[in-house]
Amino acid sequence: MKDLFKLPMNLQFFAEPGEGNADPNSNGGNEGGQHQDSPEERKFTRAEMAGIIAAEVKKATEAIVQKKDEEIQQAKTEAEKLAQMNEDQKSEYERQQREDALVKREADITARELRAQVTVQLTEDNLPVELVDLLNFSDADSCNDSYQKVKDAFAKATGSFEEAVQTAVNKKLAETVDTPLGNGQSTSSNNNPWSKESFNLTEQGRILTEDPERAKLLMQQAKNKK
Known part of the structure; x- marks a missing residue:
């Protein structure tokens, strides 16, 4: 029933006669005097709201009665x-x-602890x-299994997903590792400044500045070789 009060309501219906200056014949600023509420702006009269609440109360009452009968x-x-x-x-x-x-009480306690x-x-x-x-909490062994x-x-x-991503990364490395950088130099797989064999901080800094994406690929390649 809590959700009922989220419905848009026209508070004018609850106002005393004479309160407010809303004109029911006003066109609300729309051309031609035409005004249609969108579904989100649906307004409910007091009678409609009372009917909705009564229906929800009836449903809840019937559920309580059924449980009690059982x-x-x-x-x-x-x-x-x-x-x-x-x-x-x-x-x-x-x-x-x-x-x-x-037994049931102990099983409930065990399940909560597990x-x-x-x-x-x-x-x-x-x-x-x-x-x-997705787990079985009937006992510790079943839970572990x-x-x-x-x-x-x-x-x-x-x-499987990570392997596919890594394959794509490796392919990209193979395609770009010998591509010349901005100064016409190239960095082969045997001259990776992040690799153990060709470790070079100066070259790392240059590549990071000139081509950050390429730097990421080379770092990944060096990591994969470890």
Whole structure:
């Protein structure tokens, strides 16, 4: 129901008679006296707003009633089941109910703890935290197993993309590494000022100044050779 109050409203409908100086016959400055509200400017009368609110209240009330009916029916079924049991059966049934509730509560606690731990682990592994929703939190072993599978699948998918990018970079390097620079000199793959064999700070500074993009490519090439 909170969203209802985001609807545009014409406050003039809530004004007392005589308040405001708006003229209902005014053309609002439009030529020919024609004025049509766009869908975003849809104005609601008090009656329309009351109808919308009433519909939402009815929907919420029906949901509450349905849930309550389900709880009553469940309690009735439990009572009928207990009525057909002798004392020993009742005691065993109630003991089993308590054990089931305890197991469920412990499972919920375990799941919350594992989820918190995995969220931290995803961050440390530079993986999207949204992957947490794909994991199995029934127990630690299942969680670890599902984490590794999701991690491997994600690495495989992103790795394929990164390999494609790296291939494109290498191709660009191969095409441009012997291209003359501004002064007519060239820098071959064996004369890369960022490489270990040809390290040269002066040449690095010159290339960074004259051709920053080429400098990036050469730095990437030197990095790949390490």
